[in-house]
Amino acid sequence: MFTSWKKMTAQAALLAGMLAPWMMPADAAAADSVPLLAQAATPGTAAPAPLALPPGTSPEMESAAVGAPAAPPPPATPAPVRIALLLPSRSGAFGAAADAVRTGFLTAYSRQKENIQLAIVETGDSAPDMQRAYDEASAKFDILVGPLSRTAVTAVAQSGRVSKPTVALAQPDMNGETELQLPPQMLAVGLSIDEEARQVANWVEKEKAPGKIFAISTGTAWQKRAARSFQLRARQLGLQVETLELSTPSNALSAPGLAQLAKRVEQEKPALIFVALDAAQTVQLRSAVGNDLPLYGTSQINPYTLKRDNPNDKLPELDGVRLIDIPWQLQPDNVAVARYPRPAVNDNERPNPDLARLYALGIDAYRVAYGIAQKQSGFDIDGVTGRLNVNMVSGGTTFFQRQETQAVYQDGWPVPMADQY
Template sequence: MLYKWAKLALAAGILLNGLCPPALANTTTGDAANADADGNTIPLASIALLLPLRSSPLGAAADAVRSGFLNAYERDKSGLAVTVIEAADTPSDMLAAYNAASKKYDILVGPLSRTGLTAIIQNGKVEKPTIALTQPDFSGGKDAVLPTQLLPIGLSIEAEARQVANWVGTDYAPGKVLVLSTSTAWQKRVASAFAQQIQGSGLHAEVVTLSLENGVFNVDALTQLQQRVEGEMPRLLFAALNADQTKQIRIAIGDQTPIFGISQLNPLTLGDSNPDHQIPELNGVRLVDIPWQVQPDNPAVMIYPRHEVAADQRRNADMERLYALGIDAFRIAHEVAARNTVFQIDGVTGKLNVNFGAGTPGFERVEPTAAYQNGIVMPLDIP
């Protein structure tokens, strides 16, 4: 997922080896304490942000999260101190960094990888509020019970697929949905999440796995798909694909059948007006994506600076999403520091519903709906 970044570490979930050992306290910023109206000292809440900043596969992603987190902190730092900790992202090194930080800080934010998070969960010692930047891997029969002090908030393409299933299940039932995928792991997971969620809606999902070679679909496979669409007349297609792959599908079958997808159909960034980057072939294709990518008028989006990139570089949509994740991670940490246990945030990654600190953790992210218009992705007014 996450396009080029996805190829390196989808949802920051790849296994890493041979990285540098953890080093604590790379950067600390914040006041020593606050005072109440009577001048009494209020203890400072300390936050540790654990990221693999020196990792070859994950360093750029970690830096994007760090930048978003610290920019959000600069807007609302009162009573908080943030320490950025370089934590090598092998499971053992991440666990060592996490355990050391747990002894020194009130709130921990991280890790970024699923392997790191799995190591922390399996260690069984989550004793401080921990805001994970990824989603746990409960495949292989693992018990899907999280520690009460752990809140995973990572961006999830599977959750996006489920949201799209709820969306189309309301508007397009009854009938058939063709779910298009390749054999790529993240696409199979997205297709499966959609197909499972659509059950009971009145729509019947059939997964179609297409052969891909060097990024190009087999011509015969596209012809067969076109014939199947014309013969079976599905209510819609769900593309568990990226934008370029979906473009090939659209050219092959035409625009008569609605196509829906997730954020991976949007490789553009907000404000990118370069005509060369536009994809008019996808006009009318609908998807979900985070506000940071599709809602320039969202109040939360407007108040934060954009992710800085070199003048000769094009903004990367997946790095923008991770930067936005950093912003919302700080906002959640701020609420946790204030000892709020049930709260909502109109975030830059979506509308966030959080239940944390009193019983079983709960987290939901609802992303805005959008559609391609004139080659770019624009927000829709429908929910």
């Protein structure tokens, strides 16, 4: 028994030496442990057997006991990025639009929320109310998404108080014939009829159709902007464009105006017509000028969503008419489109295409904000509103571009074209 007790005492002393770095000052631990850890078998002798450590010994202690380095501590989790979505949800004018954007935004957030803290900030719909809410949010959040209206975006852009990355949900008002220069930290990702018109001008130029082009609108503000934007871009590309405005005495195009247009088409034989009109007005115009003259338009001549429950709800009168629209309205098989659910619609309610586009805008606005949160200065997104190119370098160049999908009416429906410019 005495011999066994001596062996136990020796083993305890040896174990105490192995655990010394965690039980005494550093200098003493180093001095006592180095000879033991440096011990090696001499030639002709067996290596010492590994020590049997007591149950519950930590991995770090086990590693130190055999001379291996301790495992590094796990990396610290970065602080979450705080994103604020600023919307005039209680506004009579913008309430439905704000609700559609918010629903799309939250849909995208639910699928990609790693290390993001999201807050919905209710704002007024006037420019001063929006500016006040924006200034308060700037002090609390890292990235701001909004405003939603053109006037509010213009006010914030001109305020001189954009100090955080800001993803505006509308385009600013044009300053004369040029768009407002945005602050370096601001992107305008809103859907834009003006930009659609410019993309149609690029498309037309590549078709190389010779001759004059008519750009037709009514006195409605968005239509006049679209016709003007098409004309300016087309002229930059060397095309000859004349804008014509038709009257609408009863929400329909004037019959005398259409008769006069048909006469000019017959006499001057334009290469094509750009229609800054809605679908019903385009049907009227085409009945006046015939089916042989090529017509090009914006998303506003597509009154449909991809939820097409009524097979009789078609516009065969527009077959052959070309347009551009977002993938969300045209491409159910697009990978990005198929990833997200459609907003719920009552059975007896026809889906609103403009609200559907705003829902899609909410999805892509979140994806842009998320990319900025990941500290990506430049990135591309295959989005539900088009192919997006984003560049936001802090203190440097800010750039955003959306390329929408080209389509043509076939059998009464707008169908994506196989060849996209």
